[in-house]
Amino acid sequence: MKQAAIMIDKHFILSDIDERIYGSFVEHLGRCVYEGIYQPGHPAADENGLRQDVAALIRELNVPVTRYPGGNFVSGYKWEDSVGPKAERPSKIDLAWRVVESNQFGLNEFMEWTKTVNTQPMMAINLGTRGLEAAKNIIEYTNLEKGSYYSDLRRQHGVEKPHDIKLWCLGNEMDGPWQEGHKTALEYGRIAEEAGKAMRLVDPTIETVACGSSNLDMPTFAFWEDTVLSQCYDQVDYISTHQYYGNHDDNSQQYLASSDGMDQFIREVIAICDAVKAKRRAKKNINISFDEWNVWYHSNEQDKQIEPWTQHPHQLEDVYNFEDALLVASMMITMLRHADRVKIGCLAQLVNVIAPIMTSDTGVWKQTIFYPFAMISNQGRGHVLHTQIKAPTFESRYGNSSYLDAVVIENEAADQLTIFAVNKDLADDLELTCDLRQYEGYCLDQHVMLHHDDLKAINTEAAPDTVAPVAGKNLTFENGHLSGMLPSQSFHMIQLKKA
Incomplete structure (x- = not known):
């Protein structure tokens, strides 16, 4: 049996965890909104058309922040079309996904939904086909109490108190040629600076996210971040990173190494942010908003058959398998291992569209990726300890990749220590050890495992329960030493508490 060890010191704290790292994403795409979170007339819908069976599962995920309304969709979006009496809202074509948007669910409906599922908004503005004026107007509508045109318009729409939205994305993936209003780095950096400046004049308490590269393989990567931040550094707080992975060549071992690519992406973006900081002799850090990440490839072929200009078709509806759940766990562990700079993360997306939750007219169920997200989101609160791993490795496209992926989190308020770990070895178990003698008086409280013999x-x-968590049974904690066996291809949540 292969040997692996996790090594930590309770005094070596990496960072407190910003709970927004466990965020998600709702875009007007496919059935995420319509037939997903919103379906008037459905037996489970409330008086506002919000499906409460879906809302219950979202609350289980414990999502602190939700990005909206896009995504590619936002780059052609006119937010004014989505407010006011529904009978007067226009249906518009959406060039991003080649569908028709009815605008029956809009800004105010989204804000009502955030209260239902206990999340906070992360609002994206259109810097593709629109610009400074629209950016100023939307924050006036959402954040000023009264006495101006757009704040009073909101009140006429039945929303007396401001929404007070504090987190704003300055556009979406503006480096991508597929984007409406695609811009060069210099063009985007300038409009992001001016939009951010205007929005802060309306509400100085907001935080803003600049568009980074759409993925690590973009030909403009690094040049984009350097140029954009050189223009708008003073007006933004975060830069975005987006990344999706897929097992395109059906090589599961290589696929599970993809989180190493995510780690590389994060490290390189941090280096660029700090280089710009040094050039500008700035005081503040620019942190990372990893506001689109997930597995996405299962639905690629079926999506080619979708008829254009329909409303909310079955689009990007990946059916996730067990190996996808293992990679999602590793991606979350990767972000936590960079919690000093990754402050926001958005699993893309939340319902039906590359999502942990799926719906039909007759029910709602949890996809395989639901479980690692829920376990880490709910139990991964506190601060991250510098986590060192000694484990066997395998050759991957990223170099030597460890079979063991792990992070240790301490929650001092709850006297709780939590280890999240993935055994990526598809053939062999790992014999795990961890010296925790610094945590005198602690005992093993629970061990939950996600494991299946069939990766598919x-x-x-x-x-709905083909892949679901079970109680682990192979660990012991004696005299401050944790030891035991992690089965091949498995994810684990190991929790110790003070007796």
Whole structure:
């Protein structure tokens, strides 16, 4: 049996965890909104058309922040179309996804939904086909109490108190040629600076996110970040990173190494941010908002068959399997290992569209990726300890990749220590050890495991529990030493508490 060790010191704290690292994403795409979170007339819908069976599962995920309304969708979006009497809202074509948007669910409906699921908004503005004036107007509508045109317009729409939205994305993926209003780095950096400046004049308490590269393989990567931040450094707090992975060549071992690519991406963006900081002799850090990340590839072929200019088609509806859940766990562990600079993360997306939750007219169920997200989101609060790993490795496209992926989190308020770990070895178990003698008086409280012999196993409406957590049984904690076996291809949440 292969040997692995996790090494920590309770005094070596990396960072407090910003709970917004466990955020998600709702875009007007496919059935994420319509037939997802919003379906008037459905037996589970409330008087506002919000599906409460879906809301219950979202609350289980414990999502502190939700990005909205896009995504590619936002780069052609006119927010004014989504407010006011529904009968007067226009249906518009959306060039991003080649569908028709009815605007029956809009800004105020979204804000009502955030209260239902206990999340906070992360609002994106259109810097593709629009600019400074629209940016100023939307924050006036959402954040000023009264006495101006747009704040009074909100009140006429039945919303007396301001929404007080504090987190704003300055556009979406503006480096991408697929984006409406695609810009060069210099063009985007200038409009981001001016939009951010105007918005802060309306509400100086907001935080803003500049668009970074759409993925690590973009030909403009690094040049984009350097140029953009050189223009708008003083007006932004975060720069975004986006990354999706897929097992395109059906090589599961290589696929599970993808989180090493995510780690590389984060490290390189941090280096660029700090280089710009040094050039500008700035005091503040620019941190990372990893506001689109997930597995996305299962639905690529079926999406080619979608008829254009329909409303909310079955689009990007990946059916996730067990190996996807393992990678999602590793991606979350990767972000936590950079919690000193990764402050916001948004799993893309939340319902139906590359999502942990799926719906039909007759029910709602949890995809395989639901479970690692829920476990880490709910139990990964506190601060991250510098986590060192000694484990066997395998050759991957990223170099030597460790079979063990792990992070240790201490929650002092709860007298709790939590280890999240993935055994990526598809053949062998790992014999794990960890010296925790610094945590005198602690005992093993729970060990929850996600494991399946079939990497391609999926959950469906008819069989929703094919892949689900079970109690682990192979660990012991004696005299301050944790030891035991982690089965091949498995994810673990190991929790110790003070007796």
